[in-house]
Amino acid sequence: MTNIDAPDSSRLMSIAAVERDCGLPKDTLRVWERRYGFPKPLRDHNDERLYPADQVATLRLLRRLVAAGHRPGRVVGRPDEDLFALLRQIDSQAPRSVGGEGQQVLKLLEAYDAAGLREVLNAMVMRAGLGAFAAEIGPGLAEAVGVAWSRGELEIHQEHLFTEQFTTVLRSAINAAQGAGVPRRRPRVLFSTFPQEPHALGLLMAEAMFTLEGCLGISLGVQTPIPEIAAAARAHEVDILALSFSSMIPVTQAVAGLSELRALVPSTVEIWAGGACAGLRPKPGVRVLRALAAIGPAVTAWRACEDGRIAQV
Amino acid sequence: MTNIDAPDSSRLMSIAAVERDCGLPKDTLRVWERRYGFPKPLRDHNDERLYPADQVATLRLLRRLVAAGHRPGRVVGRPDEDLFALLRQIDSQAPRSVGGEGQQVLKLLEAYDAAGLREVLNAMVMRAGLGAFAAEIGPGLAEAVGVAWSRGELEIHQEHLFTEQFTTVLRSAINAAQGAGVPRRRPRVLFSTFPQEPHALGLLMAEAMFTLEGCLGISLGVQTPIPEIAAAARAHEVDILALSFSSMIPVTQAVAGLSELRALVPSTVEIWAGGACAGLRPKPGVRVLRALAAIGPAVTAWRACEDGRIAQV
DNA sequence: TCCGCGTGTTTGTCCTGGACAAATACGCCT
DNA sequence: AGGCGTATTTGTCCAGGACAAACACGCGGA
Structure with missing residues (x-):
């Protein structure tokens, strides 16, 4: 029957937890291990895989690289330095515009300033208008936060905090727009x-x-x-x-x-x-x-x- | 590599498609087949399972029964008539007297009236006040909807619709309360x-x-x-x-x-x-x-x- | 009568190692 | 340089076995 499966309990995760966390199916995790020798999880007393947190972090990098077009056989198993180098390469040739807004939001997240974050987001909506905010600023912020998280610069709970504040602000703006006169x-x-x-x-x-x-x-x-x-x-x-x-x-x-x-x-x-x-x-x-x-x-x-x-x- | 997986083409679905639609993991589908003789999917030229639509429908019934407390060994493999009978039995013995508000909300959900639902919820907040709404009316509504869903009187998407409208109304009320003068x-x-x-x-x-x-x-x-x-x-x-x-x-x-x-x-x-x-x-x-x-x-x-x-x- | 507890059964998830088709890369010929 | 057939890579599926957590059942004591 299902284990307690605390997705981070004592920094070891079951294969199901890794599947949820990294988005890599169980079958793929096992076949990578068989073919490329990575990941190489510990085993519990019943021979079940236990993934240490650092390997999970590497798996997240790999997922990004594969999504960007790299083939697993060329990247799985290589040291983290190489992976970071490849990621930087991708990032640099990506459109790249974590504008000033992104910086500001990341700073507030690092300071755990929920109220300030909400104020700033609200101000952005007011200044840019709902359309520009939703179409341009919002995606940029979401990407900046996502990248920072996958780089390990942000904790999961900080990402949750951002999502929550962003949702609140945007939803109330949508409500206001619906109420407005446009039939x-x-x-x-x-x-x-x-x-x-x-x-x-x-x-x-x-x-x-x-x-x-x-x-x-x-x-x-x-x-x-x-x-x-x-x-x-x-x-x-x-x-x-x-x-x-x-x-x-x-x-x-x-x-x-x-x-x-x-x-x-x-x-x-x-x-x-x-x-x-x-x-x-x-x-x-x-x-x-x-x-x-x-x-x-x-x-x-x-x-x-x-x-x-x-x-x- | 993954098949095109047209999960409904000619009414045959791959195991992955059934997992998505029924919420039963692949492993569980296979082990039910091994232990109870159901489901009994066809096989394609490569010996992969192909589930006919009627078996998938039965699997959905089974999922409801198991969620309601029946054990798989007692229900998997029995004819559909029995399953329907058991479902009716569950429905009838469900407690349920729903207040007037619950009735009203259920009626709106059955009519798929999203805008009306939101209006009614808003009116409830206004009339009862945020405190009474959150502490008494809200839980009652949530339970009424949950029960109606488990009886099969409501589709999942209707429950989603309720959740979404309820969330919107309550969140905007919370925002208003936060903005109000109380320090x-x-x-x-x-x-x-x-x-x-x-x-x-x-x-x-x-x-x-x-x-x-x-x-x-x-x-x-x-x-x-x-x-x-x-x-x-x-x-x-x-x-x-x-x-x-x-x-x-x-x-x-x-x-x-x-x-x-x-x-x-x-x-x-x-x-x-x-x-x-x-x-x-x-x-x-x-x-x-x-x-x-x-x-x-x-x-x-x-x-x-x-x-x-x-x-x- | 009812509750707590040990025992037996049920059940979901994990394991290994093999297979195959779709997707991708590569070499060849024009 | 560009189209095309072949070789490699890769994700998903399969069978059948194993085991611990969850659950049902029966017994003895309050």
């Missing part, structure tokens, strides 16, 4: 994420963008089973299903889930996918929006198309 | 849940109660690793750790986690636990609050005690 009209949009995707930030930013366009939005929150997303789409008679994918979710699961979902909802319902997940590719019946800023024009286009369809009839 | 002062309280506990509603209602008492609240959101909760408690120099436990979390894990946490934080930090989890018992250094209404008096008592300690010095 709500179609498309009707349903927001959610797949069961393996617990990150709500991307979804919330998307919701902000759709709200600014005057769409009718309904959110199911995160981690809805795929058949349930389909059922909700039918029940609410939505025009668009908006799904968010972070870089943590395995690409294979994302595309498999999208196929499944596509088969379950009528073709009149569009599926729009977005988020930091790298390998996301457009497929028949699934639209991929690379950036949040693309949502506005896409909604405009949808409305034009819809008007055309009505005129035809 | 914030100690105790400083940190909110979170254990890693196995994804339910945020109880935590949010507790946050509302503490906020009304004028406490300094910091939330980490749900599912924080236990060592991280301890680290955050030290970093933020909190006086009280407030933890929420739903009835879904195994009691053994809850008490084990509380012991672990108690050992990790200084004894000057109090740990207060609450929620619907039945077996929660007070232990040395851990206080159990049975109802949300108990928070107010408890905070008053804490302050009195604290004043005494200061006076002594």
Whole structure:
């Protein structure tokens, strides 16, 4: 039966805990160990793997490198220095803009200043406006925090703190925008994420963008089973299903889930996918929006198309 | 490499797709097949399992029955009629008299009326006040929805919808209360849940109660690793750790986690636990609050005690 | 009658080592 | 340089065995 599985108890983690923490399936962890000699976990009295914290940290680096295109055979098992060097290489050629806002937020997080963080985020929304905040500043902040965390510069609880404050600020801004005079009209949009995707930030930013366009939005929150997303789409008679994918979710699961979902909802319902997940590719019946800023024009286009369809009839 | 995994193409699903949709791990699916002879999937040319849609539907029934307390050995493999009969039996013996508010909310959920639901919840807060809403009405609503779901009267996505609207309304009420004139002062309280506990509603209602008492609240959101909760408690120099436990979390894990946490934080930090989890018992250094209404008096008592300690010095 | 406790059964998760197809890299020919 | 067939890499699946935690059951004492 399941062990207590404290995901960090005494700095040793079970294979299930590592799977959750790093997003690498159990099978993959075992086959890497067999083929490349890494990771090399300790064993408990029953011969079950116990991963030390440092190996888990290295696994997180590896996950980022593989997601960035490196092949496991070339990087798994190499010393941490090499991995850091490769990561720096990627980071440097990445667009790279942890702007001043990012620095400011990281400083507040390091000082554990929750109230100050919230004030600063609120000020950013006020100054830049909800659209610019959700489309540009927000993703930048989220990435800066994610990078700092994967580098070990931030504790998990600091990341939680950021998420919580960010959510609060953005949600209240969305509420304010909904209350404002703009009349709500179609498309009707349903927001959610797949069961393996617990990150709500991307979804919330998307919701902000759709709200600014005057769409009718309904959110199911995160981690809805795929058949349930389909059922909700039918029940609410939505025009668009908006799904968010972070870089943590395995690409294979994302595309498999999208196929499944596509088969379950009528073709009149569009599926729009977005988020930091790298390998996301457009497929028949699934639209991929690379950036949040693309949502506005896409909604405009949808409305034009819809008007055309009505005129035809 | 992974198959395309079209999990519904021609109504046959791979084992990975079934894991996603039913929430039953691959290992469990295989061991049920080995031990009980069900499910009995077809095989593809490479001997991999292909589950027909009807078996997947039965697996969903089984999951509900097992969650309701039936043991797999007694139900897996029995014909669908029996399973339906058992489900009806569970439903009928469920307690349940739901208040007028619960009825209203359930009706709105059945009508998929998200906007109406939000309005009604908002009206409840206004009429009853935040304290009565969080301490009495909220828990009643949450239970009514939970019961309706376990009876199969509500889909998962309807429960998600409720959670989302409830969260939005309560959070904005908390924000308003924080903004209001009451000066914030100690105790400083940190909110979170254990890693196995994804339910945020109880935590949010507790946050509302503490906020009304004028406490300094910091939330980490749900599912924080236990060592991280301890680290955050030290970093933020909190006086009280407030933890929420739903009835879904195994009691053994809850008490084990509380012991672990108690050992990790200084004894000057109090740990207060609450929620619907039945077996929660007070232990040395851990206080159990049975109802949300108990928070107010408890905070008053804490302050009195604290004043005494200061006076002594 | 009810509760606490030791014993036996059930159950989920982990293990090893092998297999294979999809994805990717490589070498060859035009 | 660019298209194409072959070789390597890689993730996921399989079988069948093992074990500890969770659970049910029966016994003896209050």
